Amino acid sequence: MVDLTRVCLRHSNTILVQQEEDNITDALSAAREALSSIASGLRFLYFWAFVSQAPPCEQGLATFLPMHSGSWLHWGLIGTVLRWSTLVASVSIFVLQALWRLVHSLRRFGPVYDVESAFEITTSGIYIIKLILNALIVEESCRRQALWQYSTAFFALVINSSIGIGNLLHCKLFRQNIQL
Amino acid sequence: MLYKVTFSETALGRLLLAIEFYILIVSTMVFTFYIREPTSAPLSLRDNRASSFYGLHVSKIDADLGLAGEDDANPAGSPRSAVQRGLSWLSWSGNASQRLSSQFRPSYEDGGEPRSGEAAERGVISSPSEKRVPLAVPDDIQLSSVNPSTPNHITQRTPERFSSSTTQLPANTVYGNGKPSTAMSAAMTTSPDFPILGADGIAEAQESSRPSRELKEPDHSSINSSQLSGYEGLLREQDQLERSIEALKTMFERGRSEGGRKDESSNTVSHLPGRSRLRESSTTVYGPTSASNRSDFSLSIFPEPPEQGVTENLSRIRPRSSSVPALTPTQISFDIGRRFPVSTTGIDDVAVLALGGMESVGTHYDVTSFIGGASIMFPFRGVCS
DSSP states (O other): OHHHHHHHHTTOOSHHHHHHHHHHHHHHHHHHHHHHHHHHHHHHHHHHHHHHSOOGGGGGGTTTOSSOTTOGGGGHHHHHHHHHHHHHHHHHHHHHHHHHHHOSTTOSSSHHHHHHHHHHHHHHHHHHHHHHHHHHHSOHHHHHHHHHHHHHHHHHHHHHHHHHHHHHTTOEEEOOSOOO | OEEEOOGGGSHHHHHHHHHHHHHHHHHHHHIIIIISHHHHHHHHHHHHHHHHTTTOOOOHHHHHTTSSOOSSSOTTSOOOOHHHHHHHHHHHGGGGGGGSOTTTHHHHTTSOOOOHHHHHHTTOOOOHHHHTOOOOOOTTOOGGGSOTTSOHHHHHHSOTTOOTTOOSOOTTSSSSTTOOOHHHHHHHTTOSSSSSSOHHHHHHHHHTTOGGGGOOOOOHHHHHHHHHTHHHHHHHHHHHHHHHHHHHHHHHHHHHHSOOHHHHHHHHHHTSTTSOOOOGGGGGGTTTOOHHHHTTOOTTTOOOOOHHHHHHHHHHHGGGOSSGGGSOHHHHHHHHHHHSOOOGGGHHHHHHHTTOSOTTHHHHHHHHTTSTTHHHHOTTHHHHO
């Protein structure tokens, strides 16, 4: 919506209007970048909460089980560390993206950008492994169902990690001199 | 001109992000509204199913076994009154035997009244262990084999048809034809249409001119439950009690007039081979019998008490005994029954023990404790005395 608004504003030809529109366009660009970083952070936070939940086939029994299959406590200290580290990473992804998207000095292809991309890849990998482990420790009768229900999350996390990998590749595009 | 751009800003990156968001949104909605719906649908179906069973009577036994829910709970939310429940019970009493669990069915196949479940629902508390008493009915048990001259209340109280080779408690040793065992005796007393013995038992008693067969002490549980059974049940129970009292008086007078009770009782049971004998002294079960009456027992013929009698009497003796409550009557009787086949001559003892409220029960135990084997069968006897 923000990008469409910017495109619509560029069709004005008068100089006065274009000057005013530049200010508006900058504001809209900042808003778009901020919303994109928030969306990325919320996406990872969603996955952080998703992998901590019981598998859908166990959700009816979650109140009767001392520890459901999605609990991080199954994995002891490592699980606890990974739990909170992934939470921090998810928040960090939002913060780092906001930095390299909004701060001009950090704009594009700096260390912040690389770190943020590495966080995305690592966190997505941890979530994928966690979902696999969740499906492995459920009851055998429920395992296939759990894997099937996790398949969409697997696919989404693979896309997440692939986007992070693509960001690290520093894609170079040939494009015309168009100010975005 | 080449520019470095982030992958997420490219068309492919944005497409992938769009696909990812689309997948997440769709999967979340599916798992939220589609996958969980089958789990919530049976709940509504279960409620509908429960409402379809409104009015059906579920026995306490089935409820205890987890086969049914709470029957008294009205699906509409309004509790049913006691009169309504009593009337519904009356309408269902004819099919009571069909609603008992299969665990009890063998003991009722001979036409007995399986009312323990209904009685339990009506307030009579019976322990689960009592409900699960295996009810082995000896084949040689025949009601017709009972001597008509035998006082009928003794017939009910003493295992006259008790097989000496049977190590388990027969179901019909306490009551007449097809009556539940002691585990269900308390429950049966609350039956409104047959508060003491059961419909079949009454019929037999009337046909065989044995009015004392209906004798039974109305315990508090039966009275309380009869209040729940409505006016019909109360009136019926009152009639039964009156007839029982009359029969008791008649029998007691007859018993006092007759002399030589021991011989008579031995003669009475003499033509019951392999079965328990009855003593005339036991005819005073419900009468004002004193300790001297039962001190006439002869040690030479005094029998070993059977299990059933012990089971019944322990519950009665328990208030006077300090150590007996450590073991439930059922446990004691079964332990004894497994190890020691019960002698048929123990019926007298059982009959006397069945007196319950008599004050001389302890003295009676002292006498029997000197009989060989009796002390083994009754390790608590010394305590009781």
